[in-house]
Amino acid sequence: MEAPTLDNTEAFEKDLQFALEIAARAPSSHNVQPWSLARARTEPAGVIAKLVLGLDRERCLEALPQAHELEMHLSCGAYLESLVTGLAARGWRTEVSVADAAREALPDPMEPLATVRVTGTVDESARQEAAQRCVTAKERKTHRGPYEAGPVPPGLAGAVSGPRTFAFPAVTDEPTHAVAWQLLESREAIQTAADFVGRHASIEFTHAGNWAETYRCLRFYDTEAMEDGMPIANLLGPIPGWQRPVLQAVLAPMAMRGLGRLGLARSLAGQFGERVGEASALLYGFMPSHESDLDTRLVAGAQMFVVWLTLTSRGLSLHPISVVLQHDELRADFQRQLDLPAGRGFFFARVGYCSDRVDPAPRRKPDAQALIRI
Numbered sequence: 290m291e292a293p294t295l296d297n298t299e300a301f302e303k304d305l306q307f308a309l310e311i312a313a314r315a316p317s318s319h320n321v322q323p324w325s326l327a328r329a330r331t332e333p334a335g336v337i338a339k340l341v342l343g344l345d346r347e348r349c350l351e352a353l354p355q356a357h358e359l360e361m362h363l364s365c366g367a368y369l370e371s372l373v374t375g376l377a378a379r380g381w382r383t384e385v386s387v388a389d390a391a392r393e394a395l396p397d398p399m400e401p402l403a404t405v406r407v408t409g410t411v412d413e414s415a416r417q418e419a420a421q422r423c424v425t426a427k428e429r430k431t432h433r434g435p436y437e438a439g440p441v442p443p444g445l446a447g448a449v450s451g452p453r454t455f456a457f458p459a460v461t462d463e464p465t466h467a468v469a470w471q472l473l474e475s476r477e478a479i480q481t482a483a484d485f486v487g488r489h490a491s492i493e494f495t496h497a498g499n500w501a502e503t504y505r506c507l508r509f510y511d512t513e514a515m516e517d518g519m520p521i522a523n524l525l526g527p528i529p530g531w532q533r534p535v536l537q538a539v540l541a542p543m544a545m546r547g548l549g550r551l552g553l554a555r556s557l558a559g560q561f562g563e564r565v566g567e568a569s570a571l572l573y574g575f576m577p578s579h580e581s582d583l584d585t586r587l588v589a590g591a592q593m594f595v596v597w598l599t600l601t602s603r604g605l606s607l608h609p610i611s612v613v614l615q616h617d618e619l620r621a622d623f624q625r626q627l628d629l630p631a632g633r634g635f636f637f638a639r640v641g642y643c644s645d646r647v648d649p650a651p652r653r654k655p656d657a658q659a660l661i662r663i
């Protein structure tokens with residue numbers, strides 16, 4: 290592949306489309322894809338393009354204000370990392386700034402989060418590393434089905450503990466660093482988490498506002514036009530056509546209010562707990578401080594994406610279980626029972642081997658020509 294040069298800005302347009310396609314596949318809470326991207330009409334000298342990542346307020350989850358705000362920022366961090374990795378895979382070096390974004394004006398309802406300046410080229414080894422990550426990014430999925438027994442490969446805990454991102458290359462795994470990752474492999478920890486999820490995950494269904502919002506993100510019928518949300522088969526496995534309207538009715542917020550109290554919520558939580566018990570390991574991401582700024586949240590999201598790719602590249606599946614972190618008291622209890630370090634847990638997932646074939650969740654179609662111009 291011919292290395293891009295600063296004069297070769299025409300190639301950039303095609304490469305941007307490639308990067309947008311990688312970024313479109315970034316994971317996001319409930320697959321709401323809360324990001325937007327704008328492009329500056331004019332570039333300062335030495336900058337090939339300036340992109341501004343924004344949070345699209347109309348796409349955000351908000352039933353659990355603090356927890357969902359954090360999840361939206363994590364999702365945007367994952368998007369940012371995928372975008373920058375896609376550009377690096379095509380040879381382009383970028384500089385990301387969260388501070389500069391505050392000076393940008395985006396059309397309503399977008400809030401600027403970070404600027405991405407394309408400033409030059411990366412070296413060949415970085416390009417190859419990014420290209421490999423892009424291959425893995427296309428395979429990455431959330432696997433919610435049953436997991437098969439088997440230990441994770443040796444050395445995995447080390448591999449996930451200090452993820453290096455392309456978006457924030459200056460952030461390392463030094464102690465000053467505001468984000469940390471742990472892999473829990475002991476049977477005892479996995480069983481404690483399984484019991485906890487089985488006992489407490491019912492709140493996912495009984496918290497009326499939260500369930501109503503989640504329900505709006507469920508997709509009971511597959512259509513061509515679907516571009517976000519969670520297809521029901523991705524959550525529950527293959528579902529015959531006739532069962533879909535039944536599920537749609539049973540899970541509807543009004544029905545859930547009654548059925549939830551009659552034991553449906555407890556039974557669903559119990560199934561969740563059993564699934565956690567099948568895990569080969571648990572992944573836990575936390576911020577040592579309870580107060581996190583936007584910078585830290587985007588770094589956390591970028592690292593989450595890299596860790597997910599690390600697991601995918603080793604044949605492992607991942608299923609985030611955010612309910613245990615979304616409610617302050619529940620999270621504190623969870624951290625205590627699992628003897629987790631103090632701080633704000635922001636990501637919890639079961640990790641293991643899943644042979645279920647899962648279709649990719651739907652995405653908005655990226656188009657470099659149609660980016661918002663500012």
Ligand SMILES: Cc1cc2nc3c(=O)[nH]c(=O)nc-3n(C[C@H](O)[C@H](O)[C@H](O)COP(=O)(O)O)c2cc1C
Pocket residue numbers: 314315316317318319320360363364367429430431432433518519608609610611612649650
């Ligand atoms: C911050 C965050 C939290 C998530 N929490 C959950 C969760 O609690 N339960 C779940 O099933 N999936 C969870 N997911 C996975 C998303 O639903 C998933 O990424 C999205 O539907 C797109 O599907 P894909 O990962 O297969 O591409 C989470 C993802 C992110 C980024």
